[in-house]
Amino acid sequence: MSLMDLTKKYESPLFVYDTAVIKKQYERLMGAFNDIPVKLHYACKALTNIEVLKYIRSLGAGLDAVSIEEVALGIRAGYNPSDIFFTPNSVGIEELEEAAHKGVSVNIDNLDVLELFAQKFPNKSVCIRINPHIMAGGNLKISVGHIDSKFGISIHQLPHVLKLVESWNIKVEGIHMHTGSDILDAEVFLNAIEILLNAAKSFKDLKYIDFGSGFKVPYKKGDIETNIEHLGQLISDRMKAFYKEYGRTVDVVFEPGKFLVSESGVLLSKVNTVKITPSTLFAGMDTGFNHLIRPMFYGSYHHIENISNPSGNPRIYNVVGYLCETDTFAVNRRINEIRVGDVLCFHNAGAYCFSMASNYNSRLKPAEVMIHEGKDYLIRRRESFEDLIKLQKNTGLFD
Numbered sequence: 001m002s003l004m005d006l007t008k009k010y011e012s013p014l015f016v017y018d019t020a021v022i023k024k025q026y027e028r029l030m031g032a033f034n035d036i037p038v039k040l041h042y043a044c045k046a047l048t049n050i051e052v053l054k055y056i057r058s059l060g061a062g063l064d065a066v067s068i069e070e071v072a073l074g075i076r077a078g079y080n081p082s083d084i085f086f087t088p089n090s091v092g093i094e095e096l097e098e099a100a101h102k103g104v105s106v107n108i109d110n111l112d113v114l115e116l117f118a119q120k121f122p123n124k125s126v127c128i129r130i131n132p133h134i135m136a137g138g139n140l141k142i143s144v145g146h147i148d149s150k151f152g153i154s155i156h157q158l159p160h161v162l163k164l165v166e167s168w169n170i171k172v173e174g175i176h177m178h179t180g181s182d183i184l185d186a187e188v189f190l191n192a193i194e195i196l197l198n199a200a201k202s203f204k205d206l207k208y209i210d211f212g213s214g215f216k217v218p219y220k221k222g223d224i225e226t227n228i229e230h231l232g233q234l235i236s237d238r239m240k241a242f243y244k245e246y247g248r249t250v251d252v253v254f255e256p257g258k259f260l261v262s263e264s265g266v267l268l269s270k271v272n273t274v275k276i277t278p279s280t281l282f283a284g285m286d287t288g289f290n291h292l293i294r295p296m297f298y299g300s301y302h303h304i305e306n307i308s309n310p311s312g313n314p315r316i317y318n319v320v321g322y323l324c325e326t327d328t329f330a331v332n333r334r335i336n337e338i339r340v341g342d343v344l345c346f347h348n349a350g351a352y353c354f355s356m357a358s359n360y361n362s363r364l365k366p367a368e369v370m371i372h373e374g375k376d377y378l379i380r381r382r383e384s385f386e387d388l389i390k391l392q393k394n395t396g397l398f399d
């Protein structure tokens with residue numbers, strides 16, 4: 001079925017995900033490393049539909065969860081609790097306790113919490129999230145490794161970590177870093193790895209070292225992306241040297257979110273209005289930042305294609321949403337002539353789109369469809385008005 005046919009069948013707006021793209025990316029990432037043991041934990045905050053989680057599990061991945069609800073989704077999707085890694089920030093100790101009771105691996109990013117957790121779970125191994133203070137990431141909002149970041153335990157506090165590990169006899173099974181999204185330069189990433197490996201030498205019982213994620217994908221033709229093959233080669237070489245120093249091998253873990261699912265997804269949306277003002281040609285969509293917030297939140301570029309009029313004369317558009325808010329998807333974008341009723345396709349809508357969707361303006365969330373081996377499957381029905389109000393209680397006071 002073509003994307004146009006899918007829009008007719010399931011209506012607009014609609015998210016569509018192609019499992020073949022997820023598989024290609026999974027295999028590409030696994031294939032980038034040679035002769036070192038690599039495991040991938042899918043960072044599910046990118047896209048949490050349970051069918052997608054199940055599919056990624058079937059490829060052999062574990063799961064990286066950042067909330068207890070994501071842990072529960074992972075268990076629902078059939079992940080073994082021991083293959084789920086809980087990497088939260090600023091959550092209460094109760095949430096970590098619940099994860100530990102479920103048998104999930106817990107990644108701790110706070111000195112006080114490390115001590116508290118060790119008191120409550122003296123026999124449970126933990127992973128420690130280190131902040132190497134390397135400035136990675138496309139912009140400050142997605143960079144989480146810098147000096148002012150709330151994430152991780154500062155590398156400068158390593159002596160303090162070691163003191164706690166010794167006095168509470170904490171079993172440290174892994175160390176972790178995640179410097180942020182959109183790694184552009186392999187050298188910068190390697191610098192962070194160097195810092196983590198240096199810290200790793202202080203822990204004798206490691207089972208894995210987790211380098212997080214942040215692999216950048218292209219958002220348009222010719223866009224820069226993380227050269228994963230080059231990076232994989234550099235990391236493989238560096239790890240082999242580390243294994244010699246450390247005396248044995250330990251698993252290398254990555255937590256790709258965007259890399260696995262971004263390019264697998266599109267958002268299909270109908271054109272409600274076309275408006276010519278003295279300065280600008282607007283295309284007004286039946287969607288807004290309630291469904292795709294990345295352009296407004298991060299300034300992200302999403303390629304937009306008019307799939308109903310692919311050979312129309314290109315004109316220059318501002319593509320905007322239907323919210324009572326300035327929700328601009330694209331400014332001065334060259335797109336084949338747009339007519340009312342046309343369907344536009346927003347690319348790279350697999351990661352951080354549906355999972356960041358809201359009901360702002362009391363709008364309903366779109367349906368999600370998965371394409372697998374040439375067939376289309378509805379994996380979330382469109383919300384209804386009833387869904388929107390089902391949690392509200394009528395007091396009867398004003399009826």
Ligand SMILES: *Cc1c(COP(=O)(O)O)cnc(C)c1O
Binds near residue numbers: 178
């Ligand atoms: C968000 C997140 C990731 C995934 O980042 P991507 O840029 O989507 O690959 C990985 N690890 C942790 C701890 C995260 O919070």
